[in-house]
Amino acid sequence: MLSPDNILIIDDEHQIRRLLEITLSANGYKISEASTGKEGLSMAATSQPVLIILDLGLPDIDGLDVLKKLREWYLKPIIILSVRSSEEDIIKALDIGANDYLTKPFRTGELLARIRVAIRQSQGTSENPVLNFGSLAIDLSNHTARKNNELLKLTSTEFSLLALLAKNEGRVLTHQYILKEVWGMGYIEQTQYLRVFIAQLRKKVEDDPAKPKMLNTESGIGYRFGS
Template identity: 40%
Template sequence: MAWTRVTVIEDDAEIRECLSASLRKMKYDVHAVSRGADGLSHAAAAAPGGVIVLDLGLPDIDGLDVLKMLRATVNTPVLVSSARDDDSHIVRALNLGADDYVVKPFSAEHLDARIRAVLRRSGGRHQESVYHVGGLSIDMEAHTAVLDGRELEMRPKEFRLLAYLARHAGRVVSKDELLNEIWDDAFGASEKTIDVHLSWLRRRLGETAAEPRYLHSVRGVGVKIAAPAA
């Protein structure tokens, strides 16, 4: 079996070398760079799959800008690492498309567990399955969502949230379940994070909370997706 590819974008040479050596011992295929531009180039050229570990304190490009550019170009899961542990910074990174956030310092074993969790959550994007809910079609392999013949532009977290709801169409899914399955209880994720993503999804689907078509909130319980009434 091929080793899982991990791209490490970290400017601190000591951390980068130590982390790379530890991950290689854990049977990861590691490519490490010190600059955001190099990380972007490698991510764009690499085959699909793997995980990106992104430090936010980079010398050439702000880490959050790198994150935004990654989310605009590749579907590879991104695990942000930073010494900053304030909630606003963490929530911003998650809302920009980070799949997880780890606060420095952390052990290689801790990072290994986070990588495995991110890969479990992102595994659905490679399934050869298509889900249909009314005029909405979600292709897990192509990582696309099409509504009434029009492909929707979506952030990775939005797609995963929509896909999870579609896999359980007609069932009310609790916010706790969504936190566990989509965010894996990531530090900084909360019911408010889900509400923000649901609001984004409603805009994509051309609806509002007051006038829902596909996404229906059940107060105190959760949310479900269902085909619009005829």
């Protein structure tokens, strides 16, 4: 439930909830749902969503009051989705603390874009995918690798090789496959390149290059990262 991309939908219309659930799920968000104001308030507290989509026309509590209550403690984005299109309602909602206001019927693409805006603003910067193996950390999007938090000086080829093996942790990769992926189709038979580079990598990555724990060799086949 405490997913980092969880969105809470508070809306009494089953059809809308269903539409949003499908659309948002398809775009990688996890969904929580509530059909009343009371339920919505309690779910916001328990599921800690990164964003709330709130309908103003709820059966029990007025939407603006729900918004006000939420804003007493909930600091992340709230997007209003409502049939009420009067300027007065919009201004009120925005001034109480909504981040955005869309009138039904809405365009799903636009809603998704506005959700991205809201989340972007509330988060600032997002983290990148990092492969971690004990003292070794490989940051694929930054093209950097660290051992004991110290930046390793790897050449481009060395990094490609390390990343390829690490991405396939535990799997044996054949010489040919590695050569094809790192050097290109024309180098499938240059097995010696691979040996030279593996040795260089081990010097930089392993605690004891003579007894490798990460870059393991499978004699006659290829190499394997980790266990």
